[in-house]
Amino acid sequence: MYRYDEFDQTFVDQRVEQFRSQTSRRLSGELTEEEFKPIRLMNGLYLQLHGYMLRVAIPYGTLNALQMRTLADISETYDKGYGHFTTRQNIQYNWPKLEDTPDILADLASVEMHAIQTSGNCIRNVTADHWAGVAADELADPRPVAELIRQWSSLHPEFSFLPRKFKVAVTGAPADRAAVKFHDIGLRMHLNDAGERGWEVIVGGGQGRTPMVGVTVREFLPEEELLGYLEAIMRVYNLFGRRDNKYKARIKILIHETGAEEFSRLVEEEYARAPRPSVEVERKELDRISAYFAPPQYETLSALQPDLEGRKLENPEFARWVRTNVGAHRVTGYGIVNISLKPAGGIPGDATAEQMRTVADLAERFSHSEIRVSHHQNLVLPDVKLSDLHEIWTVLSADGMGEANIGLLGDIIACPGLDYCALATARSIPIAQSISRQFSDPSRLEDIGPLRVNISGCINACGHHHVGHIGILGLEKKGKEFYQVTLGGHSGTDASIGGVLGKGFSEDEIAGAIETIVDTYLGIRGDSESFLECIRRVGTPPFKEALYAPA
Numbered sequence: 001m002y003r004y005d006e007f008d009q010t011f012v013d014q015r016v017e018q019f020r021s022q023t024s025r026r027l028s029g030e031l032t033e034e035e036f037k038p039i040r041l042m043n044g045l046y047l048q049l050h051g052y053m054l055r056v057a058i059p060y061g062t063l064n065a066l067q068m069r070t071l072a073d074i075s076e077t078y079d080k081g082y083g084h085f086t087t088r089q090n091i092q093y094n095w096p097k098l099e100d101t102p103d104i105l106a107d108l109a110s111v112e113m114h115a116i117q118t119s120g121n122c123i124r125n126v127t128a129d130h131w132a133g134v135a136a137d138e139l140a141d142p143r144p145v146a147e148l149i150r151q152w153s154s155l156h157p158e159f160s161f162l163p164r165k166f167k168v169a170v171t172g173a174p175a176d177r178a179a180v181k182f183h184d185i186g187l188r189m190h191l192n193d194a195g196e197r198g199w200e201v202i203v204g205g206g207q208g209r210t211p212m213v214g215v216t217v218r219e220f221l222p223e224e225e226l227l228g229y230l231e232a233i234m235r236v237y238n239l240f241g242r243r244d245n246k247y248k249a250r251i252k253i254l255i256h257e258t259g260a261e262e263f264s265r266l267v268e269e270e271y272a273r274a275p276r277p278s279v280e281v282e283r284k285e286l287d288r289i290s291a292y293f294a295p296p297q298y299e300t301l302s303a304l305q306p307d308l309e310g311r312k313l314e315n316p317e318f319a320r321w322v323r324t325n326v327g328a329h330r331v332t333g334y335g336i337v338n339i340s341l342k343p344a345g346g347i348p349g350d351a352t353a354e355q356m357r358t359v360a361d362l363a364e365r366f367s368h369s370e371i372r373v374s375h376h377q378n379l380v381l382p383d384v385k386l387s388d389l390h391e392i393w394t395v396l397s398a399d400g401m402g403e404a405n406i407g408l409l410g411d412i413i414a415c416p417g418l419d420y421c422a423l424a425t426a427r428s429i430p431i432a433q434s435i436s437r438q439f440s441d442p443s444r445l446e447d448i449g450p451l452r453v454n455i456s457g458c459i460n461a462c463g464h465h466h467v468g469h470i471g472i473l474g475l476e477k478k479g480k481e482f483y484q485v486t487l488g489g490h491s492g493t494d495a496s497i498g499g500v501l502g503k504g505f506s507e508d509e510i511a512g513a514i515e516t517i518v519d520t521y522l523g524i525r526g527d528s529e530s531f532l533e534c535i536r537r538v539g540t541p542p543f544k545e546a547l548y549a550p551a
Helices: 006-028 033-041 066-076 098-111 142-155 223-241 251-256 260-275 280-293 306-314 316-325 353-366 386-398 430-436 440-447 506-524 530-536 542-546
Strands: 046-049 051-055 062-064 082-085 091-093 168-171 185-191 197-203 213-222 326-328 334-339 350-352 369-374 379-385 451-454 470-477 480-487
Touching: 006 033, 033 046, 033 082, 033 168, 033 480, 046 506, 062 066, 062 251, 066 082, 066 098, 066 353, 066 369, 091 353, 098 251, 142 168, 142 280, 168 470, 185 223, 185 326, 197 223, 213 223, 213 542, 223 251, 223 260, 223 280, 251 260, 306 440, 316 334, 316 386, 316 440, 334 386, 353 369, 353 386, 379 386, 430 451, 430 506, 440 506, 470 506, 480 506, 506 530, 506 542
Parallel strands: 168 185, 451 470
Antiparallel strands: 046 051, 051 091, 062 369, 082 091, 082 350, 185 197, 197 213, 326 334, 334 379, 369 379, 470 480
16 A cells, blocks of 8 residues: 655644644634635535534555554543544544644654545545555556546646535446546546546536536546546636535536537536646656555466355345355455454444444454455455454454444445434434334344445435435425335446335334335346346335335
């Protein structure tokens, strides 16, 4: 993984000291809250419903054991003993004190971490496939490119005050695990007919008030031309993006109003006209960064693992966990362990300090000290020998992280909602807890099969409800919370936005409504047909009838 050079460390250290001075001025009253707001947002500090919230960057979701232990220590020293992993592969602390935040940032800087670019109208923390570098289907590890984009964008003067926040996601695999079609810019690697690597450039995706699937503006961009092309996109956005209305300031609205064809023309014209970064410098920098992502020394292992098979036969619960939580690794004899932070009745994405330390210990012992954060609010050990799976599962289970539900109905995405967020109109966490308790039987979850439930507490869609196979949007009406249901969303390669079923449900009704939807699916599905495939085949009428038809 990437390691700071002298410039990186100096930059982050200086930012910490600047913010220490700025915080002192705010505490003394020299700065008003309104004057302090843009300063704190540049350092990841939000003012939420009950107090401040600090969002820490985990670039492209990669961190090491030492960094994870530091996150655990921060949660105990400055917060309430836990952290919340988010859909942007970050971690949030919900209860820091303002006077402590410079010390928190200093602790982060000591292990090459920061909170820069986690807020404000800038290019936010770049996200990537959480299986990057190890996935069996991958063409190339996208993390060096994600790091290149991070470095290129961090101090770029043209991108420090954009019309609105800007999100970039990168994947090096044909299977999209990074939701690239729902980002302002999504990059997906392809091979051309000559076997050369290049990028499909997708622009204008997003969720929120106006959900849109991104459009492809370049089918194949040569790998070494990336930064020049991204600059052309950003310049067009800076020139024509709206600044008079924040609800219409995202690049997706610009593309919608301009038209995808005309937007592509403007980008190509800008790319041909304007000066661009040197291809040679870009290649040199990418090579330099790539050296930090060299794969570990894997052992030569057999595909046959008699001990593993024996353990699975002896213990059905372990066998189920292997089926649901272990992904295919590119190296024979290894697996990708996906750690669920979604226990039945738990808060999706939350991890205690003890759990973070457990994961750090496991990473050191079994995964070359590396950990990933997924945009599904789970954790990943990317390089695990199959022979170590049983011991890992045993340790995880003892610490409340052995749930066998990755990609199943219990693996719910949820935003903090009205329990924390000042923008929320309804609670998300209690709904997620209620549904996960109702679907806590692992055998039933496996029988239902792949099914993603995503919950947002307001129209801003931080819980990605638009792309849930079942999406739930919490709203307020006449002083009461109610929950609107959508069906058919998907964030993968064949991306789609869920369609609204009908009138919403109360807090007491929503878990039962999900039960009815699932029962309806089980009654009409074809052989080996997933929930999403069923929805796409039959549409929503059977589900509407089951939910809304008079008794």
